[in-house]
Amino acid sequence: MQVVTKKPADRASPLPEARYFNRELSWLAFNRRVLDESENRAHPLIERLRFLSISGHNLDEFFMVRVAGLKGQQLQGIEHTSVDGLTIGQQLAAISADADGLMGRQQVVWHSIREELEDAGICVLNFDEVTGEQVDWLERHFREQIFPVLTPQALDPAHPFPFIPNQGLSVIFELLRLSDKEPIRELVMIPPTVPRFVRLPGENACYIALESILRRFTGILFPGYNVLGAGAFRIIRDSDIEVEEEAEDLVRYFRSAIKRRRRGRVIRLEFETGIPPQLEAAIKDTLGGIDGIITETAGFLGIGALEGLTEEDRPDLKFSPYVPRFPERIREHGGDCFAAIRAKDIVVHHPYESFDVVLAFLNQAAADPDVVAIKQTLYRAGKQPTVIRALCDAAEAGKSVTAVVELKARFDEEQNLLWASQLERSGVQVVYGFIEWKTHAKVSMVVRREAGEFRSYCHFGTGNYHPVTARIYTDLSFFTADPGIARDAAQMFNYITGYVEPAALERLTLSPIHLRAALVDLIDVEIANARSGKAGAIWAKMNSLVDPAIIDKLYEASAAGVMVELIIRGICCLRPGVLGLSETIRVKSIVGRFLEHSRIWAFGNGRALPNDGAKVYISSADWMPRNFDRRVEYMLPITNPTVHDQVLDQVMVANLIDTEQSWELHSDGSYRRMAVGSKPFNLHRYFMTNPSLSGRGAALDNADSVPHLSFGRR
Numbered sequence: 001m002q003v004v005t006k007k008p009a010d011r012a013s014p015l016p017e018a019r020y021f022n023r024e025l026s027w028l029a030f031n032r033r034v035l036d037e038s039e040n041r042a043h044p045l046i047e048r049l050r051f052l053s054i055s056g057h058n059l060d061e062f063f064m065v066r067v068a069g070l071k072g073q074q075l076q077g078i079e080h081t082s083v084d085g086l087t088i089g090q091q092l093a094a095i096s097a098d099a100d101g102l103m104g105r106q107q108v109v110w111h112s113i114r115e116e117l118e119d120a121g122i123c124v125l126n127f128d129e130v131t132g133e134q135v136d137w138l139e140r141h142f143r144e145q146i147f148p149v150l151t152p153q154a155l156d157p158a159h160p161f162p163f164i165p166n167q168g169l170s171v172i173f174e175l176l177r178l179s180d181k182e183p184i185r186e187l188v189m190i191p192p193t194v195p196r197f198v199r200l201p202g203e204n205a206c207y208i209a210l211e212s213i214l215r216r217f218t219g220i221l222f223p224g225y226n227v228l229g230a231g232a233f234r235i236i237r238d239s240d241i242e243v244e245e246e247a248e249d250l251v252r253y254f255r256s257a258i259k260r261r262r263r264g265r266v267i268r269l270e271f272e273t274g275i276p277p278q279l280e281a282a283i284k285d286t287l288g289g290i291d292g293i294i295t296e297t298a299g300f301l302g303i304g305a306l307e308g309l310t311e312e313d314r315p316d317l318k319f320s321p322y323v324p325r326f327p328e329r330i331r332e333h334g335g336d337c338f339a340a341i342r343a344k345d346i347v348v349h350h351p352y353e354s355f356d357v358v359l360a361f362l363n364q365a366a367a368d369p370d371v372v373a374i375k376q377t378l379y380r381a382g383k384q385p386t387v388i389r390a391l392c393d394a395a396e397a398g399k400s401v402t403a404v405v406e407l408k409a410r411f412d413e414e415q416n417l418l419w420a421s422q423l424e425r426s427g428v429q430v431v432y433g434f435i436e437w438k439t440h441a442k443v444s445m446v447v448r449r450e451a452g453e454f455r456s457y458c459h460f461g462t463g464n465y466h467p468v469t470a471r472i473y474t475d476l477s478f479f480t481a482d483p484g485i486a487r488d489a490a491q492m493f494n495y496i497t498g499y500v501e502p503a504a505l506e507r508l509t510l511s512p513i514h515l516r517a518a519l520v521d522l523i524d525v526e527i528a529n530a531r532s533g534k535a536g537a538i539w540a541k542m543n544s545l546v547d548p549a550i551i552d553k554l555y556e557a558s559a560a561g562v563m564v565e566l567i568i569r570g571i572c573c574l575r576p577g578v579l580g581l582s583e584t585i586r587v588k589s590i591v592g593r594f595l596e597h598s599r600i601w602a603f604g605n606g607r608a609l610p611n612d613g614a615k616v617y618i619s620s621a622d623w624m625p626r627n628f629d630r631r632v633e634y635m636l637p638i639t640n641p642t643v644h645d646q647v648l649d650q651v652m653v654a655n656l657i658d659t660e661q662s663w664e665l666h667s668d669g670s671y672r673r674m675a676v677g678s679k680p681f682n683l684h685r686y687f688m689t690n691p692s693l694s695g696r697g698a699a700l701d702n703a704d705s706v707p708h709l710s711f712g713r714r
Contacts, residue, residue, distance in 0.1 A: 019555070019581065020084045020573045021669050023546055024066055024091055028098045029671055030570040031058045033591045033663055035102065036673075038109050042660070045120060046317040047593075049113050050310045055106060056303025059099065060167060060236055063268045067095060067293070068238035071267060075291070083548050083573065096293050107299035110306065122205040122312055124197075127212035134200050138208070141198065142217050146210070149194060152221055155185040161286040164189060166237040166264065169302055171214050172279050174229040175222055185282070186222065188214060196305040205312050209300075231275025233283055234301045236292075238264035266292045273298040319593060324354035324471070325692045337361045338368075338448065341457050341479045345640040347647060348477040350463065351594060352687040355470035358444075358477055359386050361459060365446040366394035372454070373400040373447040375493045377439055380464040381419055387465045388419050392426035401428045404496050406439045431497045433632065437512060439496055440631040441620045445489045456486035460636055462598040462618055473597040474684075476618055476647065478636065482507070485636070496632060509635040511621060516549065516628040518635065522603050522615065523553045527560045529606050536562035537604030537614075541655055543597065544571040546624040558584045563608065567655050568665075569596045571624075577667040589671060592661035593684045600652055601635075610648045610656075612641065646693045658683035 037043060038052035073080060074088045081087050086094070114124055130138055153162055155172075164170055169190040176183055190196075190210050198213060200206040208216075211232050218227050266287050271280055273296045284294070300306065315321075327348050333340040337360055340346060348357055365371045374394050381387050395401040405420045420430045433439040442461035447454055463475030480486075488508035494500045501513065509518045523538065530536030538557065545551065545566065551574045554564055564585040566574070576585040590596050599619040607613045621633035638644045660682040663671040 018084075019575060020548065020551065021575055022082055022084045022086060022091065022094070023571055023573055024062075024070070024095050025098060025669075026571045026573060027062060027066070028095065028102060029669070030589070031055050031062070032102060032105075033589060033671060034058060035106060035109065037591055038113065043593075044317050044319060045113070045116055046310050046312065046314060047319050049117070049306060052106065052109055052113060053304050053307040053310065055102075056306065059102065060302075060304055063099075063236045063293070064166065064239035067092070068264070068267045070095075071265070071292070072238065092293075099293075100295060103295065103297065103303075106303045107297060110300055110303065117309075120314070120317060122309070122314070122317075123207070124309070125200075125206055125208045125212070127208070127216040130200070130208060130216065134202075134206070137201055138198070138213065139217065139220075142213055142220065146194065146198075146213065147220065149191045150188055150214075150221070152186045152188050155187055155282070162187065162189070164235055164287075165192070166239055167234070167302070168192070169211065169232065169234045171211055171230060171232045172275075172283065173218070173222070173227060174276060174279060175225040176228055178224050178226060183228070184225070185279070188221070190214075195308055196302070197308045199312075205314075207309060211301075229276035229279060231279050232272045232301055233275065233280075234270045235266050235287065236268040236270070238267055268293045268295065270294075270301060271296050272301055322351075322688055324351050324356075326354050327357050327692055330357055330360065335360065337364050337479070338446075338457055338481075341481050345482070345643050346479040347638075347643045347693055348479070349651060349687065349693045350475045350477060351471045351473065353692045355467055355477075358459060358461070358465065358470075359390065359467070361446070361457075361479070362387060362390035362444065363393075365448075365457075366390045366397065366399070368448065370449045371399055371446055372449055373402075373445075375402045375404075375443075375445040375489075376465075377404045377406070377441055377443050377496075378416065378419065378465060379406045379438075379440055379442065380466050380469070381416070382464075382466040382468050383415060384467045385422075386467055388422060391423060391428055395423075395427040402431060402493065402497065403428050404431050404433055404439050404493070407432050433496050434499075436630065438626075438631045440627070441492065441510075441634045443489055443492065443634065445486065445493065455481060456483070456489070457481050458486055458489050460618065460620075460634065462600075462620060469595075473595045475598045476600070476651070478618060478638070478643070480640075492632075492634065507637060511628050511631060511633040515621060515633060515635055516547070519550060519601075519623075520553050522601075523550075523557050523562075525605070526562045526603055527557050529604070530557070530561040534606045535604055535608035536560065537608050538562060538564045539567075539602040539604075539610060539614075539652055539656065540565075540623075541567040541596070541598060541600045541652065542622045543569050543599070544622045544624050546571055546573050546622075547628060548573075550623045554585060555581055558582045565656055567596070572665055575667055575669075576665055582667075587665040588674065589663045589665065590655060590658055590661050590683060591663065592682075596655075598651070600647060602648055602652060610653055612645060614648060616644050616648050616652075618647065650693060654681075654683050654686055657681050660685075 034051055035055040038048045070088050070092055074092065082091060153159055155161060171188050173186045175186055194210060197207040197209055200208065214221065215230060269287065269292050327346065329340050329346050330337055365374055374391065376391060391401050391403055403423050405416050407416055424430050442464060444459040446457045448457065458480050460478045461475060463470065463473050484506040488505045491502040491505060492508060492510060495502055509515050526536040526538055545568050554574060557564060562584060566587045567590060568587055569589055572587055574587065576582050576587045599621060601617045601619065602610060603615045605613050605615050616638045617635050618638060619633065619635045621627040627633050638647055658681055659674050659676045660680050662674040664674050665671055
């Protein structure tokens with residue numbers, strides 16, 4: 001196919017503030033796409049409910065971190081404008097309006113799904129809808145299982161307003177004591193350790209929320225009182241942890257900071273519609289919530305808690321179970337990971353191929369008497385102890401084991417502290433990396449004695465060493481015994497553990513040293529190709545694109561006629577399709593059954609189509625300032641021909657041609673579902689129903705598999 005490179009007309013570029021989308025509003029747009037999946041009837045009903053709950057969890061975390069950060073800057077009087085020209089106050093106002101609309105839509109979706117659940121035999125009852133024998137059972141359950149953990153607290157001068165933790169849900173009551181007609185206020189916090197929903201007995205699945213149960217049995221909670229009014233409310237607190245560079249002991253600092261986070265400033269105060277005004281005013285005055293964002297919700301408070309309903313045993317309303325395949329290449333070598341890697345580099349595609357291969361790699365290293373050393377980064381390892389156990393076993397067997405545990409992995413700090421303690425007790429050398437930077441690179445290195453010499457085996461991941469998320473996140477695992485890559489990995493670990501900056505890396509590129517500069521150089525090559533009459537092309541997949549310098553370089557590439565295809569699941573601050581600025585740039589987002597998480601970057605190298613001549617890289621980094629400047633990340637070129645074709649012609653092309661789960665970003669900032677077209681293609685379904693990457697050997701190239709992408713359509 002002959003490709004004609006189109007050079008855009010010479011037009012004046014937009015003003016600086018029109019060159020970028022706002023980071024926070026772009027994230028809210030992503031969460032709307034997640035919410036949209038709850039209305040996507042291609043998904044089973046309970047899976048749609050799961051998407052709704054995910055949108056709720058996402059929004060909570062957004063307020064806990066991003067909005068909290070902006071609010072903190074505002075309270076400190078910091079004057080700062082975003083790259084799109086908005087002040088902090090303007091951003092907060094826009095966020096508040098956008099988030100209010102999103103939360104309102106969540107309630108509309110919940111109302112609709114609730115009706116569909118009822119039609120399917122799953123009902124969620126209000127407190128006045130429980131009847132007959134259900135009342136007797138629920139009362140017994142309340143007395144025996146709920147009442148003992150409740151602590152109603154009077155609100156008066158002798159009983160000051162209690163502390164309510166982050167994401168805490170409470171019900172406040174206005175009561176009248178019958179004995180002396182004395183009014184009193186009582187607060188009941190919903191214990192976070194008790195499930196939000198109670199399932200009533202019977203063949204039909206009927207649930208009732210805890211706050212409804214409280215209202216049903218106020219006579220048991222408050223005997224001798226009449227209820228004059230009541231209302232539920234929920235708070236979100238600032239949960240970010242800022243690391244002070246002068247911190248003398250990082251472990252002690254984080255243990256203290258985690259405790260402080262639980263008492264962070266109130267960022268959002270959410271009331272249920274209809275709460276008596278005097279109770280609302282009392283809560284605002286006591287919590288200082290007037291400084292936070294205040295909302296009223298006509299529906300269910302804490303949409304994320306709807307996740308509890310997805311546990312109902314209804315396979316007919318859920319995705320068909322999927323069991324990941326164990327990589328064929330490892331099976332062909334009798335389960336010997338080292339033998340398979342020695343024979344040839346291996347790429348494994350999670351979650352379609354099992355994360356068990358990574359665990360097998362580490363377990364084999366722990367048990368192998370010829371292995372002398374293991375070095376491992378741990379950013380998020382989750383609560384399952386499999387990875388930690390392998391490292392502990394290796395250390396207890398006398399091997400030299402080093403674990404880089406990242407204490408600054410947001411919301412995993414406490415778990416990582418626990419793992420660090422367990423590792424140290426087993427004799428693992430635990431390192432916490434840099435105070436001001438996060439170690440986000442996902443790398444494992446095993447040194448083995450073979451024929452009187454040492455040989456190193458490496459694993460590079462685009463995702464975390466987390467057995468749970470590895471079942472729902474799409475990521476790549478790359479295994480290699482390439483000596484040059486191993487030497488680079490050793491330098492990377494020395495950089496993290498001893499601050500020894502690498503002198504000369506052979507294959508790896510690291511941030512914060514020179515990853516951004518290397519990426520700029522790669523884009524410059526495509527610009528030079530386009531200007532000299534060759535094809536210029538860039539295909540990149542990541543989670544977020546925020547960095548202004550890289551965005552500007554992509555605009556420069558577009559002006560030169562480089563065709564740019566970006567697959568960005570979440571935040572995108574680049575404005576595509578603008579005449580004179582970005583008319584050759586196309587951005588899409590994929591949202592579906594699995595969370596797209598892998599980072600894959602490809603550069604045409606004089607070719608207009610993804611093929612064997614393109615340069616292909618995998619990475620742990622997104623294109624954000626924090627990844628380039630404040631994190632230890634890696635970028636690794638894929639040069640093995642088979643792995644190169646697997647990553648580019650299979651994984652990348654499948655992402656590019658997906659239509660069923662894809663949204664296209666337009667120049668006005670809106671995302672619209674892509675037209676399915678005459679040949680619908682579902683990325684996730686394709687990889688679930690086709691052989692694993694490690695067992696194919698050759699790239700796919702025909703319509704029966706994954707057709708090559710054509711850029712001539714524009």
